[in-house]
Amino acid sequence: MKCLVVLTGAGMSAESGIRTFRDSNGLWNNYRIEEVASPEAWEKHPEVVLEFYNQRRKQLFEVEPNAGHRALVRLEEKFDVQIITQNVDDLHERAGSSHVLHLHGELKKARSTVDPDLVYELDHWELKMGDTCEKGSQLRPHIVWFGEPVPLFDQAVQIAKTADIFLVIGTSLVVYPAAGLIRYVERDVPKFYVDPQAFPVHGVPKLEVIREKAGKVLPKLVEKMLNRFA
Structure with missing residues (x-):
């Protein structure tokens, strides 16, 4: 075959x-895409990063192939x-x-911020501060951000x-x-x-x-x- x-x-x-990643001239709520999709953004304002991906995830639950x-x-x-x-x-x-x-990466997955091998399926659209892995660490979107290697x-x-x-x-x-x-x-x-x-x-x-x-x-x-x- x-x-x-x-x-x-x-x-x-x-x-x-x-919506594609560069819709609205690369802006989301007046943030440049790099400002919500990078390790630096996660360090600076994780709540904003989570909300960006929550909105994308919510939309994904509403569309079809x-x-x-x-x-x-x-x-x-x-x-x-x-x-x-x-x-x-x-x-x-x-x-x-x-x-x-x-x-x-995958929008419907989250992973640990201390152990990248701990990846979890999400059956809902919202990922919040305080959602943690089994080791007690905050979960982040399972996404390859700007500046990160593509494993x-x-x-x-x-x-x-x-x-x-x-x-x-x-x-x-x-x-x-x-x-x-x-x-x-x-x-x-x-x-x-x-x-x-x-x-x-x-x-x-x-x-x-x-x-x-x-x-x-x-x-x-x-x-x-x-x-x-x-």
Whole structure:
């Protein structure tokens, strides 16, 4: 079975109604995004950081996967589908995708501030000051913030290297290190880049650029892939 690797970004979930990270010119309640998504922000005003992610989490409980998410699930009929996502939502999983790697963390999880291996599933949208891990330490969003390493990147690189087909959806390919994953895909592997603002990527052969929204074009592209490559 061929391995089809998918890299998804904010545009994938925007069609479900999830506001992208840079909406409103990168501002939230007059805070720059970096001021609510960094270790320094957590040290300075953790209550504000928690509220930012609480609002994002609350919205996530109110939205559903879109046609693009559902289309990717169909690929599992004929391919070993591995999804690498920059998104912190769980819409791929809720649509039915089996293998999803979250590069930047997961919104519906929290983790200990003293032991990063202590990670907890959240069944509600609100995380508050005073919510603690089993060691008595404050819980923080299970998110990779600006200035923090991306612990799952090496795993993502290994997945990208196994691709027989590589599909990029809804990302500008400018946020690193995730944007660099396409460089680890073998040169002769067919590659597809789906995004309304997609542009040719220099030095990446066999890349087909499709300037459309995922929800509109993916059902057709998936049908094409099932007939052409499977």
